[in-house]
Amino acid sequence: MYLTRERIKKAALSLFVKDGYEGARLVDIAKAVNIKTASLYYHFESKEQLFIELFNDMRNKKLANIKVLHQQINELGSAKERLFCLYSDYSNRGYEHSEELNFWKRSALFPPSFLREKIHSDLIDYQKLFIDLLLMPVILEGIHSNELKSHDANKSIVVFLSLIQGMFSEFHYSQPKAYKEKIVVVWEFFWDSIENSK
Amino acid sequence: MYLTRERIKKAALSLFVKDGYEGARLVDIAKAVNIKTASLYYHFESKEQLFIELFNDMRNKKLANIKVLHQQINELGSAKERLFCLYSDYSNRGYEHSEELNFWKRSALFPPSFLREKIHSDLIDYQKLFIDLLLMPVILEGIHSNELKSHDANKSIVVFLSLIQGMFSEFHYSQPKAYKEKIVVVWEFFWDSIENSK
Amino acid sequence: MYLTRERIKKAALSLFVKDGYEGARLVDIAKAVNIKTASLYYHFESKEQLFIELFNDMRNKKLANIKVLHQQINELGSAKERLFCLYSDYSNRGYEHSEELNFWKRSALFPPSFLREKIHSDLIDYQKLFIDLLLMPVILEGIHSNELKSHDANKSIVVFLSLIQGMFSEFHYSQPKAYKEKIVVVWEFFWDSIENSK
Amino acid sequence: MYLTRERIKKAALSLFVKDGYEGARLVDIAKAVNIKTASLYYHFESKEQLFIELFNDMRNKKLANIKVLHQQINELGSAKERLFCLYSDYSNRGYEHSEELNFWKRSALFPPSFLREKIHSDLIDYQKLFIDLLLMPVILEGIHSNELKSHDANKSIVVFLSLIQGMFSEFHYSQPKAYKEKIVVVWEFFWDSIENSK
DNA sequence: TATGAATGAGCCTTCATTCAT
DNA sequence: GATGAATGAAGGCTCATTCAT
Numbered sequence A, B, C, D: 001m002y003l004t005r006e007r008i009k010k011a012a013l014s015l016f017v018k019d020g021y022e023g024a025r026l027v028d029i030a031k032a033v034n035i036k037t038a039s040l041y042y043h044f045e046s047k048e049q050l051f052i053e054l055f056n057d058m059r060n061k062k063l064a065n066i067k068v069l070h071q072q073i074n075e076l077g078s079a080k081e082r083l084f085c086l087y088s089d090y091s092n093r094g095y096e097h098s099e100e101l102n103f104w105k106r107s108a109l110f111p112p113s114f115l116r117e118k119i120h121s122d123l124i125d126y127q128k129l130f131i132d133l134l135l136m137p138v139i140l141e142g143i144h145s146n147e148l149k150s151h152d153a154n155k156s157i158v159v160f161l162s163l164i165q166g167m168f169s170e171f172h173y174s175q176p177k178a179y180k181e182k183i184v185v186v187w188e189f190f191w192d193s194i195e196n197s198k
Numbered sequence E: 001t002a003t004g005a006a007t008g009a010g011c012c013t014t015c016a017t018t019c020a021t
Numbered sequence F: 001g002a003t004g005a006a007t008g009a010a011g012g013c014t015c016a017t018t019c020a021t
Helices: A003-023 A026-033 A037-043 A047-074 A079-090 A098-109 A113-144 A153-173 A176-194 B003-023 B026-033 B037-043 B047-074 B079-091 B098-109 B113-144 B153-173 B176-194 C003-023 C026-033 C037-043 C047-074 C079-091 C098-109 C113-144 C153-173 C176-194 D003-023 D026-033 D037-043 D047-074 D079-091 D098-109 D113-144 D153-173 D176-194
Strands: none
Touching: A003 A026, A003 A037, A003 A047, A003 A098, A003 B003, A003 B113, A026 A037, A047 A079, A047 A098, A047 A113, A079 A113, A079 A153, A079 A176, A098 A113, A098 B098, A098 B153, A113 A153, A113 B003, A113 B153, A153 A176, A153 B098, A153 B113, A153 B153, A153 B176, A176 B153, A176 B176, B003 B026, B003 B037, B003 B047, B003 B098, B026 B037, B047 B079, B047 B098, B047 B113, B079 B113, B079 B153, B079 B176, B098 B113, B113 B153, B153 B176, C003 C026, C003 C037, C003 C047, C003 C098, C003 D003, C003 D113, C026 C037, C047 C079, C047 C098, C047 C113, C079 C113, C079 C153, C079 C176, C098 C113, C098 D098, C098 D153, C113 C153, C113 D003, C113 D153, C153 C176, C153 D098, C153 D113, C153 D153, C153 D176, C176 D153, C176 D176, D003 D026, D003 D037, D003 D047, D003 D098, D026 D037, D047 D079, D047 D098, D047 D113, D079 D113, D079 D153, D079 D176, D098 D113, D113 D153, D153 D176
16 A cells, blocks of 8 residues: 555655755665655655654654564563563664664654654663663563662763764764674673673 | 865755755855855755765765774773773864864765765774774773773673763753863763773 | 646636746645646646646637627717726726736736747737727727727827726835725826816 | 845746746746856755745835825826826836735735735735725815716725726737727726716 | 855765555 | 645755856
8 A cells, every 4th residue: 555655764764864854865765775765755745854754753653663572571580581672672683674763763862853853762761661661661670679789870870872873883883793792791701791600 | 266166065064964964055155255156066066076075085084084083092001091982072072173073964864866885984993993903902902901891892882882972962952061060070981881880 | 527637727826926937836726626746737738838828728718808898888878888898897896806807917918938939929919909999999989989088099098008007006115995996096087187178 | 236136036936936836946037147056055045035025025115105106196287197108107007016916916916825824914915005094085186176977986996996907818829019009998998987077 | 365256076965756455 | 526646847045166257
């Protein structure tokens, strides 16, 4: 039904990631879908609107994903498994949705000027949810059950997020194989540091 | 002497950081310097060339900085101090050159397409130097002197770089005060994890 | 039967009057009829053809109206009544068909370029008929019967037409009430000037 | 100095009159000036702005002209001469500035939608001034000095304006020679009707 | 050094039109 | 009768770039 529409969105996502909002040209998006530029306007009212829809989609996916993670975590027993679950999700351990993730991260770091404010506040909202609903409870329970050292939870969160976002840069530069190894290294390091080994 | 030239470069840097290569307009750069767009061409061949010069400047500064750091490190006694020295440099602890650092990082993550390859290889070269000349020796010596746990040095490096690059995202979103606190948190965490606490 | 067709024509008339031929958009015409733009092409060959049909309709109506007026005049006794009958018709005294009249007048003054010649010659033909069949006979008979001063009939005609067309501008700018008053004023003035008061 | 700018304005005026705001194309304006379309943007920020400037120029000219007419009238002795002075000005008796006059009148009757309100109110202001400063005083004095019949001045004004605006339509359709004759006919008619012949 | 003026290339967008369903 | 989808042609506009002064 909405086939062309979806194909446009996929092509646009890809080009926005590669070239940024300003760098991406509608001609190229159209070419990738094998239609003419004018035809884009049957499906989207403007380049801005196309970008906005893409961004909102991602935002909604990420928010929906928080619920999914919440459930997954409840089905896991240990703090270690739970944290690893969150870690894996964030770092795109499996390389599965790299394009979408890159769109999300490029938008986050360098948004097109006409959406700066909205994106900024959306992201802050998202991170707040991620912390309040997932990261913080998991860590607190871990401490409570003596699985984790009784560190200041806030500090662990800062480190967790920093590590995870650091992986994104690696994602850009490392070969897939090296990247996968690094993911493991970083995780093990993090875990060693917070587990209550006594 | 080169006053206008330098003012142009400063303004360009700022706008390239804010809007990206494609998003930045020569008119705005000129406006910021209080000259007309046409005048830019007396000082620079083209927009591309202006960007390239800016990038090369940064690259050279970073390379030169490696030597500076090398010296600083030699003057410091402990592994802790040395690592902290490197950490501080990278994370822009003092917020001093944030614009330049942002230019460097934006270029690294999302380079303009006409420079993708060069930037990519320059960055890999830089990181290799940073590791080989600074990070690796410091860690190895730290281990050797029993100041650090006898971890696999490569792993510590991966973590170090990941943390440090993670701080960049924070830099974008946190208020200065929160950012400074986080820098400390991350550092303390890292240090606790690698020091040989006996 | 031709319901949609007629509704399209009505909507088109309205928009051509408001925005002119170039300014009027088929989308808006379609919207006003609650159909899609593509559907217009089931009823009309093209935008040009739609306009042409509208114009020809008006032209035919105006020509037919000449016959109607001719009859009306024959049923009236005095030159005063007869002239007033023509005056009323032209000046849209009753505000009844203002949209159609405006279409006619906008087309007359500022026709779309592809119809300039045809419209021009149609109008001249119409005015010639109006004068030869209605205005001139009425005036000549009025003079003959001593109801009118023995002015040069051609001059009276020039004045009559000028006054009547001048009312059109007023029609654009005056409020309905003021307009109706002005119509009367102009008529009385005209009549005073040509009646044979002794 | 502002040569190109002025040539653009002249060409634009001409095309706006001929084709209307929407019908006029920047390419054609540029062609008429022997420059490229893009160059127009060095002189004007947009098509709308170009039109606005043209309109404001005309408006200011018309307003300035009211002062000029005011002086001319003061130098004339009789009401007849004075009224004829106003009549001549309005009807473009000499065919001198026909393009500008046509721009003014086309804008008045069928303004581009983005300027409808402004133009409307500007025109009402202008007409008010014309009446209050020129037409009304001249007529009142004429009545006072017994040169004019003691008609209701407001009625004479309505007729005067109607006649004058009616001439505009003629201007569109008549050949220059016929037009000049008609101007005289209308004037004589008007004058005969208001002069105090006893 | 700087700029007024102009331009080529290309971008986003609009709009009338077509055509298969 | 009507429409979803697509398109050609063109339109307004932007922007890096040039060049004579």
